[in-house]
Amino acid sequence: xxxIERDPHxxxxxxxxxxxxxxxxxxxxxWPIWAFLIxxxxxxxxxxxxxxxxxxxDTYTKGLLGADVRQNVATDLKSAEEKRSIWASRIEKEELxxxxxxxxxxxxxxxxxxxxxxxxxxxxxGARAEGGPGYPKLTDSAWLWGQTPDAIFxxxxxxxxxxxxxxxxxxxxxWGRDQMLDRKAIIDVSAFVKSLSDANKGxxxxxxxxxxxxxxxxxxxxxxxxxxxxxxxxxxxxxxTDNTWLYGGDAASIYESIYNGRQxxxxxxxxxxxxxxxxxxxxxxxxxxxNSP
Amino acid sequence: xxxxxxxxxxxxxxxVIAIIIAASIGGIVEIAPLFTIDQTVEEAPGMRVxxxxxxxxxxxxxxxxxxxxxxQMIRTLRDEVERYGPYSLAVESQYDHPxxxxxxxxxxxxxxxxxxxxxxxxxxxxxxxxDVVPASIMPAYSFLARTQLRxxxxxxxxxxxxxxxxxxxxxxxxxxxxxxxxxAAPFSALADGVVTRYGDATHIRAFDGDPGSVSEMDAxxxxxxxxxxxxxxxxEQKSSxxxx
Numbered sequence: 001x002x003x004i005e006r007d008p009h010x011x012x013x014x015x016x017x018x019x020x021x022x023x024x025x026x027x028x029x030x031w032p033i034w035a036f037l038i039x040x041x042x043x044x045x046x047x048x049x050x051x052x053x054x055x056x057x058d059t060y061t062k063g064l065l066g067a068d069v070r071q072n073v074a075t076d077l078k079s080a081e082e083k084r085s086i087w088a089s090r091i092e093k094e095e096l097x098x099x100x101x102x103x104x105x106x107x108x109x110x111x112x113x114x115x116x117x118x119x120x121x122x123x124x125x126g127a128r129a130e131g132g133p134g135y136p137k138l139t140d141s142a143w144l145w146g147q148t149p150d151a152i153f154x155x156x157x158x159x160x161x162x163x164x165x166x167x168x169x170x171x172x173x174x175w176g177r178d179q180m181l182d183r184k185a186i187i188d189v190s191a192f193v194k195s196l197s198d199a200n201k202g203x204x205x206x207x208x209x210x211x212x213x214x215x216x217x218x219x220x221x222x223x224x225x226x227x228x229x230x231x232x233x234x235x236x237x238x239x240x241t242d243n244t245w246l247y248g249g250d251a252a253s254i255y256e257s258i259y260n261g262r263q264x265x266x267x268x269x270x271x272x273x274x275x276x277x278x279x280x281x282x283x284x285x286x287x288x289x290x291n292s293p
Numbered sequence: 294x295x296x297x298x299x300x301x302x303x304x305x306x307x308x309v310i311a312i313i314i315a316a317s318i319g320g321i322v323e324i325a326p327l328f329t330i331d332q333t334v335e336e337a338p339g340m341r342v343x344x345x346x347x348x349x350x351x352x353x354x355x356x357x358x359x360x361x362x363x364x365q366m367i368r369t370l371r372d373e374v375e376r377y378g379p380y381s382l383a384v385e386s387q388y389d390h391p392x393x394x395x396x397x398x399x400x401x402x403x404x405x406x407x408x409x410x411x412x413x414x415x416x417x418x419x420x421x422x423x424d425v426v427p428a429s430i431m432p433a434y435s436f437l438a439r440t441q442l443r444x445x446x447x448x449x450x451x452x453x454x455x456x457x458x459x460x461x462x463x464x465x466x467x468x469x470x471x472x473x474x475x476x477a478a479p480f481s482a483l484a485d486g487v488v489t490r491y492g493d494a495t496h497i498r499a500f501d502g503d504p505g506s507v508s509e510m511d512a513x514x515x516x517x518x519x520x521x522x523x524x525x526x527x528x529e530q531k532s533s534x535x536x537x
Binding site: 055057058069070072073076077080119120122123124126127132133134135264265266267271272 | 325326329332333369370371374375376378380405408409410411412413414417418424425426427428528
């Protein structure tokens with residue numbers, strides 16, 4: 001150790017070095033800093049012993065508390081499941097009419113269903129199930145694949161054009177692009193289709209055009225949409241006589257749908273959502289439809 | 294004890310050795326676990342690799358900085374598992390160089406986005422997010438659909454990844470450009486090669502709805518639809534955890 005030299009002004013020791021006539025104070029590190037450092041070191045040693053800490057090749061020290069985040073999350077999920085099962089088990093067992101007339105149970109379903117819908121369905125169908133271009137509104141009565149609880153549940157489970165083995169399959173052919181109908185024929189049948197939902201039944205077409213369009217419709221479209229154009233739940237073909245239009249009901253949109261065809265896609269939820277969750281969503285939608293204006 | 298460094302500071306060789314020892318401790322703590330990474334990462338024997346188109350999409354994801362707002366890491370927390378699906382496993386990002394776990398969620402986590410929504414939805418959403426999610430603050434990426442995908446460098450990307458351990462075969466590297474076109478053109482002869490090299494489960498679709506060309510939209514949607522689906526290890530872990 002060098003000679004301790006004291007600074008005459010402050011009384012602190014100096015480093016003992018001199019740089020161009022300047023000397024530097026050697027002020028001691030304040031004790032709170034030492035205390036803090038020592039406390040953190042002691043804490044870390046305790047933590048190493050209590051918690052998983054040191055890697056040992058293909059394993060690690062498990063710690064006395066046996067903490068394991070993967071186990072924690074499994075336990076958390078299980079306890080949440082148990083808490084929920086008080087009412088969720090009733091959903092799996094009881095009749096739909098009994099469930100829907102139980103206002104307390106329906107409150108639980110509305111809350112859980114709202115969260116499930118928001119996480120999974122709202123991206124396409126909208127936060128209030130109002131739908132959008134290409135994505136059906138779920139609160140009206142125009143259901144492509146049927147409005148029965150079983151039909152809705154099956155659509156959620158297997159999806160539409162989803163690649164799931166039981167998927168519903170539906171395709172509107174591209175009549176124009178694939179050259180099955182020429183431009184004039186598509187314009188005629190568009191006018192006819194538009195006239196079906198028109199209040200005054202006249203549409204914008206002349207009687208001759210509508211007659212030509214009707215003939216094309218019967219020859220080409222009726223096999224899926226039905227001779228009365230009311231659609232069919234087996235093929236997912238929409239009703240063309242109502243005012244619900246998935247891809248737009250103006251002349252240009254109808255022309256586009258016929259020319260380029262349509263093939264909607266709804267993912268299958270069987271592998272993503274549990275049976276109970278899918279049933280909650282189904283009841284949530286039924287309830288939403290009943291309570292919508 | 295507090296005075297010991299006065300002594301050490303007076304011997305330059307001793308000081309150098311002490312600095313090396315102190316710095317090594319930090320290094321060892323960070324590096325040593327990597328020596329046993331093969332034993333600590335879960336097994337996923339059937340795990341597939343990114344196809345050239347998906348890889349190109351991944352590069353676009355990196356280029357556009359998607360990771361700045363979207364994480365790809367579901368943590369072991371109940372609310373995350375309930376919202377997004379099984380928590381992420383290390384093995385799921387074993388072919389990710391660099392990994393895109395991210396650390397910030399302005400938008401939702403994307404680790405289980407693959408297959409959750411349709412291609413059409415992804416295209417509509419990237420064109421203008423407000424069209425499908427009115428409250429979204431995500432920027433629009435409509436230029437992706439107008440931009441032809443650059444494919445001439447795909448073989449080099451595959452080669453680089455092979456050097457860091459991704460099991461691309463020589464024929465995958467050689468046919469990278471053809472496979473990128475084939476995956477987005479289901480009715481072309483090139484599509485068969487993609488199935489041969491990358492397996493039956495590979496998505497072969499016109500992701501952007503236009504089978505005639507391969508746009509950056511094709512690549513990004515192809516990537517989004519494969520995120521979390523290279524292996525089922527996380528789902529198996531979940532079901533085996535349920536059985537316990």
